[in-house]
Amino acid sequence: MLRVHSLYCFPVKSLAVASCRAVTVDDWGPSGDxxxxxxxxxxxxxxxxxxxxxxxxxxxxxxxxxxxxxxxxxxxxxxxxxxxxxxxxxxxxxxxxxxxxxxxxxxxxxxxxxxxxxxxxxMPDSSFRQVDLDYAQPGERVSFADGFPFLICQLSSLSKLEEAVGHRLAMSRFRPNIVVEGGEAFAERHWRGLRIGELEFDLVKPCARCAIPTIDPATAERQRNVFTALRALCSDGREVHFGQNALHRGQGQVRVGDPVTVLS
Incomplete structure (x- = not known):
């Protein structure tokens, strides 16, 4: 059974992660993210x-x-x-x-x-930043996140990457909002729609990766072997991907432990 393993929020873009037991989802995505x-x-x-x-x-x-x-x-x-x-x-x-x-x-x-x-x-409420219209409808907004309100990753995919690297990795390196457990590694590549708790999500685009996942959040030091492993496991020949960018449908709450259902 798929369920929410952990939730993260990032009040300030690119600063340290904040772990949450529940996230309120509003017009922007995770409230305050x-x-x-x-x-x-x-x-x-x-x-x-x-x-x-x-x-x-x-x-x-x-x-x-x-x-x-x-x-x-x-x-x-x-x-x-x-x-x-x-x-x-x-x-x-x-x-x-x-x-x-x-x-x-x-x-x-x-x-x-x-x-x-x-x-x-x-970014005040009066400011508006449109999500890429190749993936979203006019009027769908995003904060200072790279491009989408949500990033969804799988715990089993991280475990597979850890096997390749040879040591533990903090999921916070990948900056997800929602971490799902219970599925096969990299199964999220094939997900297009999810119900998580009381909300539905469209998974619209794999997340292309830069060098940030190579940075150890405990030391701020770069570990280049992480990107080598990512390239071996998660490359499509042009880009390296880990996790799925997502759009939310409606407002409500997501909680740790919520069931996750694959809709498509």
Whole structure:
């Protein structure tokens, strides 16, 4: 039987993962997921691809504010309120988006820890970013996630990759929102529709992989053998894939332990 093994949310794009027991799904996808983003001085998005140390900064929501914590120095933290002024234009991949700059204090805190001048921004409800129309309908939105509201991975696929690498791997390397257990390794490649708890999902595109899964989230060090194993197991000859990008149908909740049904 397929079921939800684990759930993850990423309040700030490319910072450390937040594990959840339940996720509220709203118009955006997982509520609060990647509504914040780190950008350079030109407003272009910055991720672990450029700055692996981003995986050592934890972001979480507490009492309607964002808490940033340095995982290597837990006593060092910053609290950030949702900004209401200073509208800026930022870029994530090919999309130009309207955002709110979080101010100099948050920018300085992040810049000191990442060793590069960066700023923090928030995507307000008034901002709209269309999901790629090759896969979605007009009006379907996405936050600062790479392209889709959800990424779904399978635990058995990770286990198969671990066998090839020769050691354990944290699923958080792959940045999924929903991890499913109980199926055969890589069976998700053939899934097109799922019912998870009370919601339905369309799996529209395999997730092409960059270098981020090679970064050990516990140390921020690159392990290039991970990509070698990915290429051997998950290449279509042009790209390396792991997990499936998905669109949600409706709003509600997904919980750890929810049954998962393959619809197509």
């Amino acid at each position: 990647r509504r914040w983003m780190v950008v350079d001085e030109a407003g272009a998005f910055v991720t672990q691809r450029q700055l692996p140390a981003m995986c050592r900064i934890q972001a979480s929501w507490r009492d309607a504010e964002l808490l940033l914590q340095d995982l290597d120095h837990p006593q060092e933290a910053a609290r950030v309120d949702i900004p209401r002024e200073n509208v800026v234009s930022v870029k994530v991949w090919r999309d130009d988006c309207t955002a709110w700059d979080a101010g100099d204090e948050a920018a300085d805190w992040l810049s000191q820890r990442l060793g590069r001048a960066v700023r923090l921004c928030f």
